[in-house]
Amino acid sequence: MAQVGERLIRTLSAKGLRVTEQRRTLVRLFAETSSYLSPKEVYFRLVSTHPGLSYDTVYRNLRLLQDLGVLERYHFDDGVKFRIGCFEDRHHHHHLICLSCSRIVPIDFCPMKHLNVPGEFQIVDHHFDVYGYCGQCRSQEDRGAESMEGLNHSGFERKKPSGKEERLCC
Amino acid sequence: MAQVGERLIRTLSAKGLRVTEQRRTLVRLFAETSSYLSPKEVYFRLVSTHPGLSYDTVYRNLRLLQDLGVLERYHFDDGVKFRIGCFEDRHHHHHLICLSCSRIVPIDFCPMKHLNVPGEFQIVDHHFDVYGYCGQCRSQEDRGAESMEGLNHSGFERKKPSGKEERLCC
DNA sequence: GTAGTTGCAAAAAGTTTGCACGACG
DNA sequence: CGTCGTGCAAACTTTTTGCAACTAC
Numbered sequence: 001m002a003q004v005g006e007r008l009i010r011t012l013s014a015k016g017l018r019v020t021e022q023r024r025t026l027v028r029l030f031a032e033t034s035s036y037l038s039p040k041e042v043y044f045r046l047v048s049t050h051p052g053l054s055y056d057t058v059y060r061n062l063r064l065l066q067d068l069g070v071l072e073r074y075h076f077d078d079g080v081k082f083r084i085g086c087f088e089d090r091h092h093h094h095h096l097i098c099l100s101c102s103r104i105v106p107i108d109f110c111p112m113k114h115l116n117v118p119g120e121f122q123i124v125d126h127h128f129d130v131y132g133y134c135g136q137c138r139s140q141e142d143r144g145a146e147s148m149e150g151l152n153h154s155g156f157e158r159k160k161p162s163g164k165e166e167r168l169c170c
Numbered sequence: 171m172a173q174v175g176e177r178l179i180r181t182l183s184a185k186g187l188r189v190t191e192q193r194r195t196l197v198r199l200f201a202e203t204s205s206y207l208s209p210k211e212v213y214f215r216l217v218s219t220h221p222g223l224s225y226d227t228v229y230r231n232l233r234l235l236q237d238l239g240v241l242e243r244y245h246f247d248d249g250v251k252f253r254i255g256c257f258e259d260r261h262h263h264h265h266l267i268c269l270s271c272s273r274i275v276p277i278d279f280c281p282m283k284h285l286n287v288p289g290e291f292q293i294v295d296h297h298f299d300v301y302g303y304c305g306q307c308r309s310q311e312d313r314g315a316e317s318m319e320g321l322n323h324s325g326f327e328r329k330k331p332s333g334k335e336e337r338l339c340c
Numbered sequence: 341g342t343a344g345t346t347g348c349a350a351a352a353a354g355t356t357t358g359c360a361c362g363a364c365g
Numbered sequence: 366c367g368t369c370g371t372g373c374a375a376a377c378t379t380t381t382t383g384c385a386a387c388t389a390c
Contacts, residue, residue: 018364018369039354054372059355061370075245079354096291105291111281111298120305121266121275128281128298135290188344188389209379224347229380231345249379 004084005031008070015068022050026061030071035102036081094128100137174254175201178240185238192220196231200241205272206251264298270307 005028012027013019025046030037037045039058047053062082065071071082086093086106096105111128175198182189182197195216200207207215209228217223232252235241241252256263256276266275281298 109285114284115279121302122308123300123302125301130293131295132291132293138292
Protein backbone atom coordinates (compact mmCIF):
# COMPACT_ATOMS: atom_id res chain seq x y z
CA MET A 1 0.00 0.00 0.00
CA ALA A 2 2.99 2.25 0.29
CA GLN A 3 2.85 3.21 -3.35
CA VAL A 4 -0.66 4.51 -2.87
CA GLY A 5 0.63 6.97 -0.33
CA GLU A 6 3.51 7.99 -2.57
CA ARG A 7 1.19 8.61 -5.45
CA LEU A 8 -1.07 10.75 -3.34
CA ILE A 9 1.93 12.73 -2.14
CA ARG A 10 2.84 13.41 -5.74
CA THR A 11 -0.75 14.48 -6.34
CA LEU A 12 -0.40 17.06 -3.61
CA SER A 13 2.85 18.25 -5.04
CA ALA A 14 1.46 18.45 -8.55
CA LYS A 15 -1.36 20.65 -7.32
CA GLY A 16 1.14 23.16 -6.01
CA LEU A 17 0.39 22.26 -2.41
CA ARG A 18 3.15 22.01 0.14
CA VAL A 19 4.17 18.55 1.20
CA THR A 20 4.61 18.99 4.93
CA GLU A 21 5.52 16.24 7.31
CA GLN A 22 2.04 16.39 8.77
CA ARG A 23 0.44 15.86 5.40
CA ARG A 24 2.84 13.13 4.48
CA THR A 25 2.05 11.24 7.65
CA LEU A 26 -1.65 11.86 7.26
CA VAL A 27 -1.72 10.50 3.73
CA ARG A 28 0.38 7.53 4.73
CA LEU A 29 -1.99 6.83 7.60
CA PHE A 30 -4.99 6.66 5.31
CA ALA A 31 -3.11 4.71 2.68
CA GLU A 32 -2.21 2.08 5.24
CA THR A 33 -5.34 2.02 7.34
CA SER A 34 -8.45 0.06 6.56
CA SER A 35 -11.97 1.25 7.18
CA TYR A 36 -12.79 4.62 8.64
CA LEU A 37 -11.04 7.15 10.84
CA SER A 38 -12.64 9.98 12.78
CA PRO A 39 -10.84 13.33 13.08
CA LYS A 40 -10.12 12.47 16.68
CA GLU A 41 -8.61 9.13 15.78
CA VAL A 42 -6.53 10.80 13.11
CA TYR A 43 -5.34 13.38 15.60
CA PHE A 44 -4.25 10.79 18.14
CA ARG A 45 -2.49 8.72 15.53
CA LEU A 46 -0.56 11.69 14.24
CA VAL A 47 0.23 13.43 17.49
CA SER A 48 2.53 10.61 18.55
CA THR A 49 4.88 11.32 15.68
CA HIS A 50 4.09 15.03 15.60
CA PRO A 51 4.09 16.43 19.13
CA GLY A 52 2.33 19.77 19.19
CA LEU A 53 0.04 18.84 16.36
CA SER A 54 -3.23 20.73 16.58
CA TYR A 55 -6.75 19.70 15.84
CA ASP A 56 -7.31 22.44 13.33
CA THR A 57 -4.43 21.17 11.23
CA VAL A 58 -6.09 17.79 11.17
CA TYR A 59 -9.43 19.30 10.26
CA ARG A 60 -7.92 21.53 7.59
CA ASN A 61 -6.04 18.73 5.94
CA LEU A 62 -8.94 16.33 6.11
CA ARG A 63 -11.07 18.91 4.39
CA LEU A 64 -8.33 19.65 1.88
CA LEU A 65 -7.93 16.01 0.97
CA GLN A 66 -11.66 15.63 0.79
CA ASP A 67 -11.93 18.56 -1.59
CA LEU A 68 -9.16 17.00 -3.64
CA GLY A 69 -11.20 13.85 -3.88
CA VAL A 70 -8.56 11.83 -2.07
CA LEU A 71 -10.64 11.18 1.01
CA GLU A 72 -14.31 10.44 1.36
CA ARG A 73 -16.34 11.63 4.28
CA TYR A 74 -19.14 9.62 5.85
CA HIS A 75 -21.46 10.28 8.73
CA PHE A 76 -21.92 7.56 11.28
CA ASP A 77 -23.82 7.48 14.51
CA ASP A 78 -20.71 8.30 16.45
CA GLY A 79 -19.70 11.13 14.17
CA VAL A 80 -17.93 11.97 10.95
CA LYS A 81 -15.34 9.59 9.61
CA PHE A 82 -12.98 9.59 6.67
CA ARG A 83 -11.56 6.92 4.48
CA ILE A 84 -9.39 6.91 1.42
CA GLY A 85 -11.38 7.30 -1.78
CA CYS A 86 -12.46 4.34 -3.82
CA PHE A 87 -12.89 6.31 -6.99
CA GLU A 88 -9.19 6.78 -7.52
CA ASP A 89 -8.44 4.27 -10.21
CA ARG A 90 -11.12 1.67 -9.87
CA HIS A 91 -14.38 1.27 -11.64
CA HIS A 92 -17.67 2.10 -10.02
CA HIS A 93 -18.62 -0.32 -7.26
CA HIS A 94 -20.38 -0.65 -3.93
CA HIS A 95 -19.59 -2.12 -0.54
CA LEU A 96 -20.45 -4.77 1.93
CA ILE A 97 -19.65 -3.28 5.32
CA CYS A 98 -19.10 -5.44 8.37
CA LEU A 99 -20.97 -4.07 11.35
CA SER A 100 -18.59 -5.76 13.72
CA CYS A 101 -15.08 -5.08 12.43
CA SER A 102 -15.76 -2.35 9.89
CA ARG A 103 -14.14 -4.39 7.16
CA ILE A 104 -15.20 -3.32 3.69
CA VAL A 105 -15.77 -5.75 0.87
CA PRO A 106 -16.28 -4.35 -2.61
CA ILE A 107 -19.05 -5.68 -4.81
CA ASP A 108 -19.35 -4.98 -8.48
CA PHE A 109 -23.12 -5.18 -8.46
CA CYS A 110 -24.77 -1.82 -9.07
CA PRO A 111 -28.53 -1.52 -8.58
CA MET A 112 -28.83 1.31 -11.08
CA LYS A 113 -28.55 -1.18 -13.91
CA HIS A 114 -31.80 -2.73 -12.79
CA LEU A 115 -33.71 0.38 -11.82
CA ASN A 116 -36.44 1.93 -13.89
CA VAL A 117 -37.15 5.44 -12.69
CA PRO A 118 -40.13 7.63 -13.34
CA GLY A 119 -39.29 9.51 -16.52
CA GLU A 120 -39.52 12.96 -15.07
CA PHE A 121 -36.89 12.32 -12.41
CA GLN A 122 -33.33 13.12 -13.49
CA ILE A 123 -30.88 10.89 -11.68
CA VAL A 124 -27.63 12.41 -10.55
CA ASP A 125 -26.24 10.08 -7.95
CA HIS A 126 -27.02 7.07 -5.85
CA HIS A 127 -25.91 5.34 -2.69
CA PHE A 128 -26.00 1.64 -2.08
CA ASP A 129 -24.39 -0.06 0.86
CA VAL A 130 -24.98 -3.44 2.40
CA TYR A 131 -24.42 -4.03 6.09
CA GLY A 132 -23.90 -7.28 7.88
CA TYR A 133 -21.27 -9.50 9.40
CA CYS A 134 -18.25 -10.81 7.57
CA GLY A 135 -17.19 -14.42 7.65
CA GLN A 136 -14.39 -13.82 10.10
CA CYS A 137 -16.59 -12.06 12.63
CA ARG A 138 -19.28 -14.67 12.26
CA SER A 139 -16.93 -17.51 13.07
CA GLN A 140 -15.65 -15.61 16.09
CA GLU A 141 -19.24 -15.10 17.09
CA ASP A 142 -19.90 -18.82 16.94
CA ARG A 143 -17.65 -19.23 19.93
CA GLY A 144 -20.27 -17.47 22.05
CA ALA A 145 -20.65 -13.76 21.75
CA GLU A 146 -22.96 -10.88 21.14
CA SER A 147 -24.75 -10.86 17.86
CA MET A 148 -26.62 -7.80 16.82
CA GLU A 149 -25.96 -5.29 19.53
CA GLY A 150 -24.75 -2.03 18.18
CA LEU A 151 -27.53 -1.98 15.66
CA ASN A 152 -30.43 0.28 16.40
CA HIS A 153 -34.01 -0.08 15.34
CA SER A 154 -33.54 1.42 11.93
CA GLY A 155 -30.33 -0.41 11.28
CA PHE A 156 -28.93 2.84 10.03
CA GLU A 157 -26.28 3.26 12.62
CA ARG A 158 -23.21 1.17 13.00
CA LYS A 159 -21.38 -0.35 15.88
CA LYS A 160 -18.02 1.13 16.62
CA PRO A 161 -15.32 -0.66 14.67
CA SER A 162 -13.06 -2.84 16.67
CA GLY A 163 -9.33 -2.54 16.49
CA LYS A 164 -8.92 -4.72 13.44
CA GLU A 165 -7.04 -3.12 10.60
CA GLU A 166 -7.32 -5.23 7.53
CA ARG A 167 -7.85 -3.51 4.23
CA LEU A 168 -10.06 -5.34 1.83
CA CYS A 169 -10.98 -2.55 -0.55
CA CYS A 170 -8.89 0.07 -2.31
CA MET B 171 -52.28 13.11 7.53
CA ALA B 172 -53.90 14.11 10.79
CA GLN B 173 -54.73 10.53 11.64
CA VAL B 174 -51.04 9.64 11.45
CA GLY B 175 -50.32 12.13 14.19
CA GLU B 176 -53.20 10.87 16.28
CA ARG B 177 -52.04 7.31 15.94
CA LEU B 178 -48.53 8.26 17.04
CA ILE B 179 -49.95 10.11 20.01
CA ARG B 180 -51.77 6.95 21.01
CA THR B 181 -48.50 5.07 20.61
CA LEU B 182 -46.89 7.41 23.12
CA SER B 183 -49.78 6.95 25.49
CA ALA B 184 -49.73 3.18 25.15
CA LYS B 185 -46.05 3.11 26.08
CA GLY B 186 -46.80 4.84 29.33
CA LEU B 187 -45.24 8.07 28.18
CA ARG B 188 -46.82 11.40 28.97
CA VAL B 189 -48.58 13.20 26.19
CA THR B 190 -47.51 16.77 26.72
CA GLU B 191 -48.45 19.68 24.51
CA GLN B 192 -44.86 19.85 23.28
CA ARG B 193 -44.90 16.25 22.21
CA ARG B 194 -48.28 16.55 20.64
CA THR B 195 -47.14 19.50 18.56
CA LEU B 196 -43.88 17.82 17.70
CA VAL B 197 -45.55 14.68 16.45
CA ARG B 198 -48.10 16.70 14.51
CA LEU B 199 -45.30 18.69 12.92
CA PHE B 200 -43.59 15.58 11.61
CA ALA B 201 -46.84 14.00 10.58
CA GLU B 202 -47.70 17.04 8.48
CA THR B 203 -44.28 18.03 7.21
CA SER B 204 -42.58 16.59 4.18
CA SER B 205 -38.91 15.79 3.90
CA TYR B 206 -36.43 16.39 6.69
CA LEU B 207 -36.22 18.69 9.67
CA SER B 208 -33.14 19.59 11.64
CA PRO B 209 -33.37 20.01 15.42
CA LYS B 210 -32.99 23.73 14.89
CA GLU B 211 -35.84 23.84 12.39
CA VAL B 212 -37.97 21.82 14.76
CA TYR B 213 -37.18 24.20 17.57
CA PHE B 214 -38.15 27.28 15.59
CA ARG B 215 -41.35 25.71 14.40
CA LEU B 216 -42.37 24.72 17.89
CA VAL B 217 -41.27 27.81 19.76
CA SER B 218 -43.89 29.93 18.03
CA THR B 219 -46.69 27.93 19.61
CA HIS B 220 -44.67 27.09 22.74
CA PRO B 221 -42.91 30.22 24.01
CA GLY B 222 -40.19 29.27 26.43
CA LEU B 223 -39.54 25.98 24.69
CA SER B 224 -35.96 24.87 25.17
CA TYR B 225 -33.58 23.15 22.83
CA ASP B 226 -33.00 20.25 25.16
CA THR B 227 -36.68 19.41 25.15
CA VAL B 228 -36.51 19.24 21.38
CA TYR B 229 -33.42 17.06 21.50
CA ARG B 230 -34.83 14.80 24.17
CA ASN B 231 -38.07 14.25 22.33
CA LEU B 232 -36.39 13.76 18.98
CA ARG B 233 -34.25 11.09 20.55
CA LEU B 234 -37.21 9.55 22.31
CA LEU B 235 -39.22 9.32 19.12
CA GLN B 236 -36.22 7.96 17.32
CA ASP B 237 -35.77 5.26 19.93
CA LEU B 238 -39.45 4.48 19.60
CA GLY B 239 -38.95 3.99 15.89
CA VAL B 240 -41.30 6.83 15.05
CA LEU B 241 -38.64 9.11 13.62
CA GLU B 242 -35.63 8.32 11.49
CA ARG B 243 -32.40 10.21 11.78
CA TYR B 244 -30.17 10.99 8.84
CA HIS B 245 -26.90 12.81 8.53
CA PHE B 246 -26.56 15.40 5.83
CA ASP B 247 -23.78 17.75 5.00
CA ASP B 248 -25.45 20.52 6.93
CA GLY B 249 -26.14 18.39 9.94
CA VAL B 250 -28.51 15.87 11.43
CA LYS B 251 -32.09 15.79 10.26
CA PHE B 252 -35.17 13.82 11.19
CA ARG B 253 -38.15 12.62 9.31
CA ILE B 254 -41.12 10.48 10.16
CA GLY B 255 -40.47 6.77 9.73
CA CYS B 256 -41.40 4.96 6.58
CA PHE B 257 -41.51 1.56 8.20
CA GLU B 258 -44.70 2.25 10.06
CA ASP B 259 -47.30 0.47 8.03
CA ARG B 260 -45.87 0.32 4.56
CA HIS B 261 -43.96 -2.37 2.82
CA HIS B 262 -40.24 -2.14 2.31
CA HIS B 263 -39.24 0.46 -0.25
CA HIS B 264 -36.58 2.99 -1.20
CA HIS B 265 -36.49 6.62 -2.22
CA LEU B 266 -35.76 9.02 -4.97
CA ILE B 267 -34.66 12.21 -3.27
CA CYS B 268 -34.73 15.54 -5.06
CA LEU B 269 -31.51 17.47 -4.48
CA SER B 270 -33.26 20.72 -5.12
CA CYS B 271 -36.50 20.65 -3.16
CA SER B 272 -35.92 17.63 -0.91
CA ARG B 273 -39.08 15.98 -2.19
CA ILE B 274 -39.09 12.25 -1.61
CA VAL B 275 -40.53 9.80 -4.10
CA PRO B 276 -40.92 6.17 -3.02
CA ILE B 277 -39.82 3.39 -5.34
CA ASP B 278 -40.71 -0.22 -4.84
CA PHE B 279 -37.52 -1.47 -6.45
CA CYS B 280 -35.16 -3.10 -3.98
CA PRO B 281 -31.63 -3.97 -5.13
CA MET B 282 -31.36 -6.83 -2.67
CA LYS B 283 -33.55 -8.98 -4.88
CA HIS B 284 -30.87 -8.85 -7.54
CA LEU B 285 -27.78 -9.09 -5.35
CA ASN B 286 -25.70 -12.21 -4.95
CA VAL B 287 -23.43 -11.88 -1.97
CA PRO B 288 -20.37 -13.84 -1.02
CA GLY B 289 -21.69 -16.74 1.00
CA GLU B 290 -19.72 -16.00 4.13
CA PHE B 291 -21.16 -12.53 4.53
CA GLN B 292 -24.32 -12.38 6.60
CA ILE B 293 -26.51 -9.52 5.45
CA VAL B 294 -28.35 -7.58 8.10
CA ASP B 295 -29.33 -4.34 6.47
CA HIS B 296 -28.92 -2.22 3.40
CA HIS B 297 -29.28 1.34 2.24
CA PHE B 298 -30.27 2.43 -1.22
CA ASP B 299 -31.13 5.97 -2.16
CA VAL B 300 -31.22 7.69 -5.50
CA TYR B 301 -30.51 11.39 -5.80
CA GLY B 302 -31.43 13.70 -8.60
CA TYR B 303 -33.89 16.33 -9.64
CA CYS B 304 -37.62 15.88 -9.69
CA GLY B 305 -39.78 16.84 -12.62
CA GLN B 306 -41.08 19.98 -10.99
CA CYS B 307 -37.62 21.32 -10.18
CA ARG B 308 -36.36 20.45 -13.63
CA SER B 309 -39.11 22.43 -15.32
CA GLN B 310 -38.43 25.39 -13.05
CA GLU B 311 -34.79 25.04 -13.95
CA ASP B 312 -35.62 25.25 -17.63
CA ARG B 313 -36.60 28.85 -17.10
CA GLY B 314 -32.95 29.65 -16.44
CA ALA B 315 -31.44 28.65 -13.13
CA GLU B 316 -28.70 26.87 -11.34
CA SER B 317 -28.31 23.22 -12.11
CA MET B 318 -26.03 21.08 -10.05
CA GLU B 319 -24.62 23.42 -7.46
CA GLY B 320 -24.96 22.07 -4.00
CA LEU B 321 -23.49 18.78 -5.04
CA ASN B 322 -19.94 18.08 -4.05
CA HIS B 323 -17.40 15.89 -5.78
CA SER B 324 -18.60 12.68 -4.25
CA GLY B 325 -22.24 13.51 -4.69
CA PHE B 326 -22.74 12.37 -1.14
CA GLU B 327 -23.85 15.68 0.26
CA ARG B 328 -27.06 17.41 -0.47
CA LYS B 329 -28.05 20.95 -1.15
CA LYS B 330 -30.16 22.58 1.50
CA PRO B 331 -33.82 21.96 0.86
CA SER B 332 -35.83 24.92 -0.24
CA GLY B 333 -38.96 25.93 1.57
CA LYS B 334 -41.26 23.60 -0.29
CA GLU B 335 -43.36 21.39 1.90
CA GLU B 336 -45.05 18.77 -0.18
CA ARG B 337 -45.24 15.26 1.16
CA LEU B 338 -44.90 12.56 -1.39
CA CYS B 339 -44.01 9.62 0.79
CA CYS B 340 -45.43 8.26 4.02
C1' DG C 341 -49.46 11.86 44.86
C1' DT C 342 -45.86 10.21 42.04
C1' DA C 343 -43.18 9.61 38.28
C1' DG C 344 -42.22 11.48 33.99
C1' DT C 345 -41.27 16.01 31.62
C1' DT C 346 -39.88 20.60 31.16
C1' DG C 347 -36.96 24.85 31.31
C1' DC C 348 -32.85 26.78 32.71
C1' DA C 349 -28.05 26.90 33.04
C1' DA C 350 -23.89 25.06 32.34
C1' DA C 351 -20.85 21.89 30.41
C1' DA C 352 -19.12 19.01 26.87
C1' DA C 353 -17.95 17.88 22.28
C1' DG C 354 -17.04 19.00 17.58
C1' DT C 355 -15.57 22.35 14.22
C1' DT C 356 -14.13 26.80 12.38
C1' DT C 357 -11.55 31.19 12.21
C1' DG C 358 -7.90 34.99 12.81
C1' DC C 359 -3.34 35.79 13.35
C1' DA C 360 1.66 35.56 13.83
C1' DC C 361 5.40 32.41 13.37
C1' DG C 362 7.61 28.94 10.75
C1' DA C 363 8.81 26.02 6.87
C1' DC C 364 8.35 24.33 1.99
C1' DG C 365 9.75 25.12 -2.65
C1' DC D 366 12.48 34.90 0.08
C1' DG D 367 7.64 34.80 -0.80
C1' DT D 368 3.88 32.04 0.03
C1' DC D 369 1.53 28.55 2.07
C1' DG D 370 0.83 25.77 6.30
C1' DT D 371 0.94 25.32 11.21
C1' DG D 372 0.03 26.08 16.08
C1' DC D 373 -2.31 28.65 19.34
C1' DA D 374 -6.25 30.70 21.13
C1' DA D 375 -10.73 31.84 20.90
C1' DA D 376 -15.19 31.66 19.05
C1' DC D 377 -18.96 29.16 17.48
C1' DT D 378 -22.32 25.39 16.83
C1' DT D 379 -24.40 21.34 18.24
C1' DT D 380 -25.64 18.22 21.79
C1' DT D 381 -25.76 16.53 26.55
C1' DT D 382 -26.41 16.72 31.58
C1' DG D 383 -27.91 18.10 36.47
C1' DC D 384 -31.45 19.97 38.95
C1' DA D 385 -35.60 22.23 40.66
C1' DA D 386 -40.27 23.24 39.29
C1' DC D 387 -44.11 21.54 37.00
C1' DT D 388 -47.83 18.52 35.21
C1' DA D 389 -50.06 14.43 33.12
C1' DC D 390 -52.05 10.40 34.71
